[in-house]
Amino acid sequence: MDRPRWLNEEEKRAWNAFIAAHALLYQRLDQQLKRDVGLSHLQYMVLARLSGAPDRELRMAELADAVQNSKSGLTYQIGQLEQAGLVCRRNCQSDVRAVYARLTDEGMALLERAAPGHVAMVRELFIDALTPAQLQALADGLGEANRRMRECGGTATHEFERRK
Amino acid sequence: MDRPRWLNEEEKRAWNAFIAAHALLYQRLDQQLKRDVGLSHLQYMVLARLSGAPDRELRMAELADAVQNSKSGLTYQIGQLEQAGLVCRRNCQSDVRAVYARLTDEGMALLERAAPGHVAMVRELFIDALTPAQLQALADGLGEANRRMRECGGTATHEFERRK
């Protein structure tokens, strides 16, 4: 029904800024974490999530969801972290299938060593570049976008291209 | 000098929203592009960039920079696109080292077929979730962040963690 409504200049500007900002930020953060403590940003997020969880442990699936990664991807990463002694697996007795990933003391220690530098960088590159008002607008707007994406698994383009 | 200044709630909210939004968006967009036209989001961006360039061609390095990818990563992707007939390479006669990637007619055709659905999705998931004011704040703020990151190759954390 609706012929393609292209983005106008303002919309394009926002979209491009968003994409570019993420790429640039990610690159810097990842690089710094690797250099300083030998963790990828993904690994850092895993540790950070665990550190905030009760008993410092989460089930694989929850964790995967929390860091927005696939199950198999998380299996791999937890494998790496486990090998590095930063995390350990624990089986649940009430549900044989369940596996908990738990942050070890070494993991916690490393996280505490990594956090200051990481946070400083986030602040420098992201937080401090935005005014408080912009920050709030961004949090509100993207928060709403996230809400929409999370709920409806796929309103989007269900039958969008059913010609070919 | 400065002891770690952690993020306050508002800052955390913004940062998390930003990270989550990108992951969510990227996943959806990538999936849709693959489903509809068999392109990854990166490949789409490559084609889109080329389509907007004079003569529909760009040098490898420029293109790599434009889509924020490493040189070797771009070599790989261009290889894929070339094999699919969507792009072709052209050598420059004035500079033997230079290689141009050019969008072929098929590439252009595919891009035109892909664009409507892609744009519709960007609009639905991103643009329409934000108010015009939020959109502008986001464009301004992130634009500023990008500017900062682009100019100084690395003000950040030069000598930040030189203890360990």
Place this chain on the structure above:
DNA sequence: CGTCCGTTGTTCAAATTTGTACTCAAGTGT
């Protein structure tokens, strides 16, 4: 109970990304 359906975490191969090393030329200064 036994059956069927949806979950959970893993495995495995293929696709992609990363990072480094390399090859050739341009450009510079001598």
Place this chain on the structure above:
DNA sequence: ACACTTGAGTACAAATTTGAACAACGGACG
């Protein structure tokens, strides 16, 4: 012309991600 430094694109191996296939359960229901 001759080193010398840098830049462009590629090659390649190692690391990571993806996606489908699997094995093993829980849970609901007849």
